[in-house]
Amino acid sequence: MPTMTAAQRRDLAKQEFDAFLADCPSRLVLDRISDKWVTLVIASLADGPLRFSELSRQLAGVSQKMLTQTLRTLERDGLVTRTVTASVPVRVDYALTDLGVSLQDTVRHLKTWAESHVPQVREAQEAYDRRAGQEVGA
Template identity: 60%
Template sequence: MATQTVAQQRAEARRHYDAYVAECPTRQLLDRIANKWVSLLINALADGPQRYGDLSRRVAGISQKMLTQTLRVMERDGLVERTITAAVPVRVDYELTELGASLLPVMRIIKGWAETHMDQVLTARAEYDTER
């Protein structure tokens, strides 16, 4: 087996999408899907298409700017589809694509884990802070 330079090793890793390689595009994707707003929006869209205002009310604390930005990047990544219906006023619905829906089981598990273990995390934080 031939010895590879570091540059060759990185190029090989990119071909295999190794998230441990700094230049790997999967790092960007992991950053995107680990975003709290993306996670919450995927869960919010689980029940089917929703209007912008419905999502804004459902995901408490998200600003209009952040909701718009997050929906745009999710649409760009192929996770969400935006449908515009000509009406007065114009109706815009968002729904998960097949790709976005494939993330739903993982996001539900993470959301459920956070909700289930929050008391333990709060206790651990309090103990840590007391020791420091």
């Protein structure tokens, strides 16, 4: 392997985690946190631990299978902890880890932005659809 200068090593280090590069590992992280259920689970856990049933009620439209998969993935990624308490019935709580908490502000801002800009997005979609319909008919 050829000797590299300090500048070349810095450039290489920058490229290792450049999401614009096709094989950058950060794309896996971006893919994960851009999932709507991941975003909503993180937002739901912002105020503290919740049980599976509480999360399920809060996340209207999520199936049990999807919520289970999402929670397992978040646990694997180190964003959520799963705590089992021996009782009858068994109690399982989900909470954000420190890493999950570090993502919480970003997710909250994204959720707030989405909720605040629905009218503008819908308006843009309708305008686009009208233009696209005119082009087809032209």
